[in-house]
Amino acid sequence: MRDGRGHYKVFLGMAAGVGKTVRMLQEGRAELEAGRDVVVGLLETHGRAATLAAADGLEILPRRRVDYRATELEEMDLPAILRRAPELCLIDELAHTNAPGLEHRKRYEDIEDALNAGVDVLSTVNVQHLESLNDMVAELSGITVRETVPDSVLKRADEIVIADLTPEELLERLRAGKVYPAERIEAALNGFFRIENLRALRETALRQVAEEVGAQRIEVDPVLGTRDDRVLDEARVAVGERLLALVRPVPSAQRLVRRAWRSAQRLGADLDVLWVKAPGRAATEDEERGLGALRQLCSVLGCRMLVEDGDDVVEVAARVARERSATYLLVGESMRSGGLARWRTPLPQRLMRAAPGVDVRIVADRSRRMEETR
Known part of the structure; x- marks a missing residue:
């Protein structure tokens, strides 16, 4: 075994099927062709032909069989990896939970042993497996992810590669049977793989990793392995916070804008101000004056x-928040409603449902409260 800790590189994606494992195998093959000693410690193909083809020619270590509750399970053979002591080991799905009785409960702990033995490791994980995002993913998809890893696992990685596809491209792969077998496609389209879920998860993958490990350590590659400057730009945008203030062209909106701007200054963030105007209706004189004042401010x-x-x-x-990569959406206090309007879901709650992953903040109108207490 070599002295010193191995180099750790993680391929991260927004969901199954974006190409993390293929990208990992491609890099492993390139290292093999460059003369390095490379083995595959654990590979999950999930029946995907492209994944199996990408592994062709690579040495794959046999799995070990573990008896658990009258069932024989197959797990990664950590002792075999340590005995083999390759220069580079490819280990898929780092969030996996091992069968009871093995050296460690989680695969990411097995990876730590390999790294401490001086073995370089390439591994894969989806963003929904990060512990800090567990609640958000459940709210997005209605699915609670059981296998999670501490965010510190990514912090300890030397490199992060975002294996990226647009949601539309991923859905095309899903419908073509390249992600799941035919009998699972319809349920996936109606469940976790809804377009709004994928968009939010993609943005989360870019933003979360940038925040956790620093933009200088992120490499962004699409599934085919070619450089994509558009995606790299998105990752750079995702590093910081961005605020979006929702206003109407009324005098009180200026106070909301000032409060939002002060919040943006504290966060070191950019601020956008949005008025959603009813289509086909000309602005009133009061609205024109209010809009002019807002533009000037x-x-x-x-x-x-x-x-x-x-x-x-x-x-x-919600659409503008996505397009502008907003992390906070600020709104003013709603006026009290009478009649049937009081039974309508309040605006902040509707915004939270429509823009998952964006923090919605209500800016209090203290001046109105002072008037009410007089």
């Missing part, structure tokens, strides 16, 4: 004023 503060047409304020705000 935004110009002075150095933030951007956006005006978007739309019948549904929540839908438009």
Whole structure:
């Protein structure tokens, strides 16, 4: 065994099927062709032909069989990896939970042993397996991810590679049978693989990793392994926070913008201000004056004023939040409603459902409260 800790590289994706394992195998093959001693410690093909083809020519260590409750399970053979002592070992699915009775409960702990023995390791994981994101993923998809890893596992990685596909491209792969067998496709499309879930998970993968390990240590590669500057730009944008303030062209909106700007300054973030205007309706004189005042204020503060047409304020705000990579959405206190309107779901709750992964904050109107107490 070699002296010193091995180099650890993790391939991260937003969901199954984006190409993490293929990308890992491609890199392993390149290292083998460069003359390094490379083995596959654990590979999960999930029946995917492309994954199996990518492993062709690589040495794959046999799994060990473990008896558990009258069932024979197959697990990674950690002692065999340590005895073999390769220069580089490829270990798929680091969030896996081992069968009871093995050296460690989790595969990421097995990987630590290999790294401490001086073996370089390539591994894979999906963003929903990060412990800190468990609740958010459950809210997004309705599915509770049971196998999680501490966020510190990624922090200890020397490199992070985001194996990236657009949600639309991933759905094409799913429908073509390249992710799951035919009998599972319909359930996947109606469950975890809904387009809004994938969009939120993709943004989360870019943002979360950038925040955890630092943008200078992120390499972004799509599944085919070619450089994609568009995705790299998205990762850079995701490093910081971004605020979006939802306003109406009324005098009180200026206070909301100022509060939002101060919050942005504390976070070192950019601020966008959005008014969702009813389509086909000309602005009133009061609205024109209010909009002019907001534009002037935004110009002075150095933030951007956006005006978007739309019948549904929540839908438009959620779309703009995605397009602008907003991490916070700020709204003012809603006016009290009478009659049937009081039974409608409040705006902040609707925004939270429409823009998962974005923090929604209500900016209190202290001046109105002071008036009410007089």
